[in-house]
Amino acid sequence: MRILLYTGKGGVGKTSISAATALRSAELGYRTAVLSTDPAHSLGDSFDVRIGPELTELAPNLWGQEIDLVTQMDDHWGRVQTYLNAIFAWQGMEGLVAEETAVLPGMEELASLMQIVHLADSGRFDVIIIDAAPTGSTLQLLSFPEVARWYIEKVFPFQRKTIQIARPVVKRFSDMPIPDEDVFDSITDLVSHLERMSKLLTDSSVSSTRVVLNPEKMVVKEAQRAYTYLNLYGYAVDGVVCNRVFPQHLTDSYFDIWKDAQAKNLQLVREAFHPLPIFEVPLFDQEVTGIGMLEQMALTLFGPEPVQGGAGDPTRHFYHGKPQDVFERDGYYVLSLALPLVDREDVKLHRSVYDELIVRIGNWKRNVALPLGLAKLDIAGARYEDDRLNIMFVREPDQEVTPEELEPSAWRNLRTRFNNARA
Numbered sequence: 001m002r003i004l005l006y007t008g009k010g011g012v013g014k015t016s017i018s019a020a021t022a023l024r025s026a027e028l029g030y031r032t033a034v035l036s037t038d039p040a041h042s043l044g045d046s047f048d049v050r051i052g053p054e055l056t057e058l059a060p061n062l063w064g065q066e067i068d069l070v071t072q073m074d075d076h077w078g079r080v081q082t083y084l085n086a087i088f089a090w091q092g093m094e095g096l097v098a099e100e101t102a103v104l105p106g107m108e109e110l111a112s113l114m115q116i117v118h119l120a121d122s123g124r125f126d127v128i129i130i131d132a133a134p135t136g137s138t139l140q141l142l143s144f145p146e147v148a149r150w151y152i153e154k155v156f157p158f159q160r161k162t163i164q165i166a167r168p169v170v171k172r173f174s175d176m177p178i179p180d181e182d183v184f185d186s187i188t189d190l191v192s193h194l195e196r197m198s199k200l201l202t203d204s205s206v207s208s209t210r211v212v213l214n215p216e217k218m219v220v221k222e223a224q225r226a227y228t229y230l231n232l233y234g235y236a237v238d239g240v241v242c243n244r245v246f247p248q249h250l251t252d253s254y255f256d257i258w259k260d261a262q263a264k265n266l267q268l269v270r271e272a273f274h275p276l277p278i279f280e281v282p283l284f285d286q287e288v289t290g291i292g293m294l295e296q297m298a299l300t301l302f303g304p305e306p307v308q309g310g311a312g313d314p315t316r317h318f319y320h321g322k323p324q325d326v327f328e329r330d331g332y333y334v335l336s337l338a339l340p341l342v343d344r345e346d347v348k349l350h351r352s353v354y355d356e357l358i359v360r361i362g363n364w365k366r367n368v369a370l371p372l373g374l375a376k377l378d379i380a381g382a383r384y385e386d387d388r389l390n391i392m393f394v395r396e397p398d399q400e401v402t403p404e405e406l407e408p409s410a411w412r413n414l415r416t417r418f419n420n421a422r423a
């Protein structure tokens with residue numbers, strides 16, 4: 001089974017690309033499911049049909065689903081939420097605030113991503129394609145189920161056992177809401193789902209993530225950042241789709257400046273994502289809706305030759321390995337970059353205002369978005385080892401990097417918010 005996850009900023013073309021990939025996959029004979037987890041669903045628009053919250057048949061071998069967050073949440077964590085509501089209200093939070101806070105950050109996205117587990121376990125599909133709009137925090141939650149555990153323990157600081165013993169006492173002396181058995185069951189269910197999800201999505205033999213972007217500077221910067229974290233969390237990224245590239249035959253001089261800018265940004269994309277393959281998709285002369293346009297998109301993405309395992313098979317692994325990695329060694333944090341086929345001349349390292357590290361070796365250049373935790377550390381040196389350039393960051397005692405600092409700030413903020421709410 002293969003799981004392909006397309007991710008990227010809103011509007012770059014994720015849904016269209018996912019739909020085109022799914023169509024090609026189904027045409028190759030794979031039983032394919034395509035899911036949209038973005039609450040602003042448009043998968044149906046891509047296929048030009050109505051797709052419901054249940055699996056809908058779209059073409060031979062192809063089913064689609066637009067996940068309904070509200071039902072998903074109610075089905076899985078209705079009880080947990082009710083309890084959280086009560087607890088926050090008890091702590092003196094206003095009703096509405098409590099209600100809003102009771103939706104655990106990222107939970108809605110998680111609820112929809114959970115559907116992947118159901119589809120995978122059903123055994124009905126060879127390929128599952130996810131049109132995902134998840135934020136960094138959700139992806140992180142999925143990649144470290146222990147984070148989920150930590151988080152859940154913080155929010156539910158009681159053990160089932162403790163509660164069983166303490167319930168009568170607490171009931172007598174305090175009006176604090178105590179979770180009932182159903183809540184615990186829901187939480188156990190949530191954690192086991194998370195663990196299963198995590199295993200699936202970080203197993204590179206099963207799942208590949210593809211970054212979708214447009215050749216616009218800010219879009220590229222954001223994608224680069226997302227890519228750094230995807231690597232950090234252990235998602236295997238095997239390609240980049242650069243969508244809406246102005247076609248060469250566009251000669252109207254009005255577009256000259258645009259075309260120049262796109263050429264520069266395409267170069268930026270190559271520097272940021274090397275050695276991943278970059279799939280360029282032109283800006284078509286119309287929207288990508290309906291089977292015909294999706295087939296055209298699939299053709300520009302994967303080429304002709306639709307045979308299983310052939311060049312035009314979108315379920316292939318387009319790249320093996322980890323182009324970018326961060327680990328600890330001998331008291332250093334090491335940023336490790338795959339550098340096949342680079343002349344081993346002097347390495348020049350330079351930092352940009354975007355917390356990026358620019359690596360220059362001869363006329364080869366690579367652009368890496370640094371994780372927050374590394375951005376503040378000094379570089380001790382760099383070393384070539386096994387086709388990789390390993391850059392060492394000093395760990396000064398007063399510059400200790402906490403695991404949280406390798407996380408995106410959004411996630412930390414949410415944690416803080418929660419801890420404050422509980423304090």
Ligand SMILES: Nc1ncnc2c1ncn2[C@@H]1O[C@H](COP(=O)(O)OP(=O)(O)O)[C@@H](O)[C@H]1O
Binds near residue numbers: 283
């Ligand atoms: N290469 C392209 N050429 C022309 N229109 C495109 C192209 N890619 C996407 N579109 C159109 O752009 C709009 C947004 O694309 P969509 O796939 O929904 O983006 P996302 O899912 O990332 O928000 C849709 O109307 C889609 O048909």
Ligand SMILES: [Mg+2]
Binds near residue numbers: 014016038041042131
């Ligand atoms: Mg979309």
